[in-house]
Amino acid sequence: MTVTNVHKDPDALTMAITVELDATVERAWQLWADPRQLERWWGPPGYPATFVDHDLTVGRRTTYYMTSPEAEKYHGWWEVLAADPPRRLEVRDGFADDTGQPNDDLPVGTMVVTLDERDGRTEMVITSHFPTLEAMEQVLAMGQEEGMVEAIGQIEAILAGTASS
Amino acid sequence: MVITYNHMVVGLLEAGRADRVFHALADVTRRDIVVRTLEGEHSVSALARLYPMSFAAVQKHVAVLEEAGLVTKQRKGREQLVRGNVDTVRRASQLLDALEAVWRGRVDRMSEILTDPDGGTP
Numbered sequence: 001m002t003v004t005n006v007h008k009d010p011d012a013l014t015m016a017i018t019v020e021l022d023a024t025v026e027r028a029w030q031l032w033a034d035p036r037q038l039e040r041w042w043g044p045p046g047y048p049a050t051f052v053d054h055d056l057t058v059g060r061r062t063t064y065y066m067t068s069p070e071a072e073k074y075h076g077w078w079e080v081l082a083a084d085p086p087r088r089l090e091v092r093d094g095f096a097d098d099t100g101q102p103n104d105d106l107p108v109g110t111m112v113v114t115l116d117e118r119d120g121r122t123e124m125v126i127t128s129h130f131p132t133l134e135a136m137e138q139v140l141a142m143g144q145e146e147g148m149v150e151a152i153g154q155i156e157a158i159l160a161g162t163a164s165s
Numbered sequence: 166m167v168i169t170y171n172h173m174v175v176g177l178l179e180a181g182r183a184d185r186v187f188h189a190l191a192d193v194t195r196r197d198i199v200v201r202t203l204e205g206e207h208s209v210s211a212l213a214r215l216y217p218m219s220f221a222a223v224q225k226h227v228a229v230l231e232e233a234g235l236v237t238k239q240r241k242g243r244e245q246l247v248r249g250n251v252d253t254v255r256r257a258s259q260l261l262d263a264l265e266a267v268w269r270g271r272v273d274r275m276s277e278i279l280t281d282p283d284g285g286t287p
Contacts (some may be wrong), residue, residue, distance in 0.1 A: 003269060006265055019272050019275075023281060028279075040274060097193075103193070136261075137195040
């Protein structure tokens with residue numbers, strides 16, 4: 001397991017995950033910068049991601065979609081707020097409508113990635129932040145299988161609790 | 166690891182029910198109805214005014230959510246009141262747990278790419 005720390009702050013609606021990667025900082029940066037590599041890890045199993053436009057230059061937008069097993073497409077975008085290859089990336093992360101146009105009714109989160117060299121390995125910290133609880137809720141309900149499965153587990157637990165009480 | 170965990174969670178669910186919840190949450194309007202009705206009761210007619218679609222269409226969305234157990238509907242006089250049924254899901258700490266699961270899955274896949282002898286080119 002390469003995750004070395006997870007810090008969750010429910011008041012600040014922020015989660016930071018620290019990961020140790022057996023790679024140089026330059027190599028680790030490619031996981032983010034190369035759309036073909038990004039496609040292999042961004043979407044959950046069964047929901048492959050396709051990055052249409054991807055350019056980690058400040059002000060640029062990345063557009064992508066994830067395809068569900070039922071062939072439904074979930075469109076999303078990033079807007080690059082700061083980029084200092086290969087050490088730091090800051091993006092706004094949101095959802096788009098069926099044509100790929102950003103949907104202003106849907107919440108936008110921010111994601112900050114830092115990469116630091118540690119004895120030839122890379123320590124990567126990804127900090128994810130949401131403006132409101134509702135925003136976080138919507139993002140996690142949005143075709144992100146792992147989050148949805150978690151939510152379903154909780155719904156089941158509530159229903160089970162109600163049934164037994 | 167995350168995959169095993171997911172299968173475990175899914176294994177606890179009745180397959181048909183999981184399908185209904187996934188299907189219910191796969192629509193933007195329905196997700197919005199869930200979020201709004203978690204914040205407070207809404208009548209179907211009040212919800213219908215929020216979206217550029219017919220009363221009947223909104224009523225149908227509510228029915229899908231009700232079938233998935235995500236909202237409950239109660240008749241009060243002439244009104245049908247809709248209430249979100251997943252209060253616990255709102256709690257930030259649990260949402261953060263879900264977010265953690267998402268990122269653990271991603272990190273697992275990143276590690277696989279880095280150990281790939283092809284150096285990440287598919």
